[in-house]
Structures are given as structure tokens and as C-alpha cells.
Amino acid sequence: MPEALERAIFGMHATHAVHLADRHGVFAFLIAHGASRTGKIAAGTGTDAETVGRLLVALRAFGVLEGDDGEYRVPEASIAYLDPSASRYAGAFVRHLVGSTSARMPQLDAYLSHGKARVDDKLPDPFDVMYADDAAVEAFVSAMWQLSFDVSGELVELAGPAMAGHLVDVGGANGPFSVAALLRVPDLRATVFDLPHVAPHLHRAREAYRLGERLAFAPGDFFRDELPEGDCVAFGYVLSDWDDDACLALLRKARRACRSGGRVLVMDRLFDDDGHRPLATAVMNLSMHVETRGRHRTAAEYVGLLRAAGLTDCEVRRSGREKHLVVGRAPAGGE
Numbered sequence: 504m505p506e507a508l509e510r511a512i513f514g515m516h517a518t519h520a521v522h523l524a525d526r527h528g529v530f531a532f533l534i535a536h537g538a539s540r541t542g543k544i545a546a547g548t549g550t551d552a553e554t555v556g557r558l559l560v561a562l563r564a565f566g567v568l569e570g571d572d573g574e575y576r577v578p579e580a581s582i583a584y585l586d587p588s589a590s591r592y593a594g595a596f597v598r599h600l601v602g603s604t605s606a607r608m609p610q611l612d613a614y615l616s617h618g619k620a621r622v623d624d625k626l627p628d629p630f631d632v633m634y635a636d637d638a639a640v641e642a643f644v645s646a647m648w649q650l651s652f653d654v655s656g657e658l659v660e661l662a663g664p665a666m667a668g669h670l671v672d673v674g675g676a677n678g679p680f681s682v683a684a685l686l687r688v689p690d691l692r693a694t695v696f697d698l699p700h701v702a703p704h705l706h707r708a709r710e711a712y713r714l715g716e717r718l719a720f721a722p723g724d725f726f727r728d729e730l731p732e733g734d735c736v737a738f739g740y741v742l743s744d745w746d747d748d749a750c751l752a753l754l755r756k757a758r759r760a761c762r763s764g765g766r767v768l769v770m771d772r773l774f775d776d777d778g779h780r781p782l783a784t785a786v787m788n789l790s791m792h793v794e795t796r797g798r799h800r801t802a803a804e805y806v807g808l809l810r811a812a813g814l815t816d817c818e819v820r821r822s823g824r825e826k827h828l829v830v831g832r833a834p835a836g837g838e
């Protein structure tokens with residue numbers, strides 16, 4: 504069997520194995536103790552030796568772990584993603600894939616037969632479904648923090664002088680972008696505009712980073728309410744949740760809320776120009792189909808939306824990671 508096909512077929516085992524090794528402290532143990540044998544790992548993590556042994560063999564076969572002479576270790580390059588205390592730690596995102604996304608993937612079956620519009624006709628807003636209870640909100644915003652906080656430092660640098668005055672972080676969740684911006688730009692203040700359920704999570708981040716009054720929360724629904732006014736209006740992983748019409752409506756609101764000459768920032772995954780790569784964008788595009796009403800786009804598609812909303816001087820600035828910046832300028836009144 505071709506290797507690519509084999510990896511695709513057994514991808515489900517890989518996701519679950521990574522999730523379970525994370526959940527039972529296997530990666531944390533290996534990162535703390537270095538190369539170890541199965542017996543030591545089982546004793547150190549309090550796991551069943553036979554089961555953890557099988558898990559380790561599978562993880563090594565996928566290349567998630569390295570090892571020789573019966574020992575296993577986490578490859579150096581993966582430590583930043585598998586160490587629960589690291590800023591790029593991917594555990595909460597993998598938990599979201601296993602706990603939420605995988606339960607929704609079978610929905611694609613009905614979409615293939617009847618189309619999403621018909622199947623989802625009577626469904627409520629995707630975030631009403633996603634935020635079923637406090638635990639679900641917590642799980643979602645934790646996953647967002649992990650996806651967004653570390654890369655946000657680079658996005659703040661890419662935004663440059665746009666990061667001044669008052670930042671309005673639309674759908675800013677528990678503040679991964681706002682917090683990163685406030686930590687880097689001393690005179691900046693930020694308002695996260697998001698659904699009311701998110702407030703306690705933003706307040707926790709504000710306390711953890713001692714940001715006091717520099718970080719505010721404005722509860723609201725961005726489809727019903729106008730956005731708070733600011734010098735810079737940011738959308739991080741928000742437009743990929745919605746179809747083009749909804750994105751246009753949001754960008755027009757952002758244009759109205761943004762001071763003349765201020766910037767509107769779109770920060771999101773980007774498809775390469777051919778619309779096929781990278782792999783993470785291609786598969787997350789399937790996730791967006793089952794979890795939201797959105798999709799991933801090329802840089803040119805985002806520029807097209809910004810221009811259609813009346814924003815000018817659009818530029819694409821790519822980070823070294825998976826989340827990039829597309830920026831537009833709010834024209835002076837009457838321009």
C-alpha cells in the first residue's frame with residue numbers, strides 16, 4: 504500500500520494515540536525523564552503496562568516518538584508542542600479534535616448526499632451548538648488559546664504601527680491576540696468583543712497577565728450589534744467561520760468602527776494560491792464545514808473581501824507559522 508494512503512487510513516489511530524498519550528502524561532513523563540523503557544513509563548504515569556506498551560509502539564511507528572534499544576523519547580522538534588507547559592502545546596486542540604470534531608465528521612455523509620444548506624437548514628447558530636455548557640466553552644477557548652497565543656507575537660510584529668491606540672479584537676475569545684499585543688506594545692489598550700459566555704475566560708487571562716484596565720471585554724453579537732470603535736479592528740480565526748456574505752457584513756461593520764486611516768486585520772490560515780495546500784489548512788477546511796458555516800480561503804480571496812467592504816491598501820503578510828495576516832486600511836470618511 505502506498506505510504507500516503509496507509510497514513511491516511513490509520514490517521515484516526517494516530518490522533519487518538521496522541522490524545523491518550525497526552526492525557527495520561529506519557530509525553531510529559533518522557534520530556535521530564537528523557538529516553539525511557541515501557542516499564543518505567545508505565546510505572547511513572549500509573550498506566551497499564553500492556554496498553555501503554557502498545558500505544559508507544561504505535562506512536563513510534565507514526566514517527567511521533569523516536570527510540571532504539573527498547574527506549575522511547577520525544578523528538579526534540581516536537582517538545583514545544585507536546586510539553587503541557589510550552590506555549591505551543593497542542594494538547595487542548597487535539598482534545599477538541601477527538602472530543603468534538605470527530606463526533607461531527609460523519610455529518611459530511613449527509614452533506615455529500617444533500618448539501619450542507621439543506622441538512623443544516625433548521626440548525627441554530629454553530630456557536631450555540633458549540634457552546635452547549637460552560638465546560639464546552641472552556642474546552643473551546645482553551646483550544647483557541649493554544650492555537651493562537653504563541654503565533655500572535657509574530658502577528659503583532661507583522662502588524663507593525665497598526666498596533667497603536669485602541670485595538671478591538673472581534674471574536675477575540677479569551678484574548679490570545681489581545682494579550683500578546685498588550686504584552687508587546689506598552690501604550691496599547693484592547694477590547695475583546697465576543698459572546699457573553701466568553702467573559703469569565705477573558706477575565707481569567709486578564710488577571711493571569713496582570714493587564715488590569717488595559718484589557719476590556721465588550722459582550723455582544725457581531726451580527727446584531729455594531730462593533731466598538733477603535734484604531735485597529737482585528738479578526739483572528741473569525742472569518743473562516745462564516746460564508747462570504749457574513750464576512751462582508753462583518754468587514755463593513757469593522758470599516759465603520761475603525762477610525763479613518765486605521766487598519767482592519769484578518770488573521771487566519773491561508774490556502775496556497777492553488778487552493779490545495781498546506782495539509783493543515785486542507786483538513787481544517789473540512790472541520791470548518793462540519794463545525795461552522797465557513798471555509799478557508801486564499802490570500803487573494805481575503806483581499807477581495809476586504810476590498811469589497813471598502814477597505815484599501817490591502818497587504819498580505821505571512822508568518823512562519825500557520826496563521827497569517829491580511830491587512831486593509833479604513834479610508835477617511837467620504838473616500
Ligand SMILES: C[S@@+](CC[C@H](N)C(=O)[O-])C[C@H]1O[C@@H](n2cnc3c(N)ncnc32)[C@H](O)[C@@H]1O
Pocket residue numbers: 630647648650651673674675676677679680696697698701723724725726738739740741744
Ligand atoms: C474560532 S474562535 C477565534 C478566537 C480567537 N480570535 C483566535 O484567533 O483564536 C471564534 C470566536 O468568535 C466568537 N463568536 C462567534 N459568534 C459570535 C458572534 N455572533 N458575536 C461575537 N462573537 C462571536 C466565538 O465566541 C469565538 O471566540
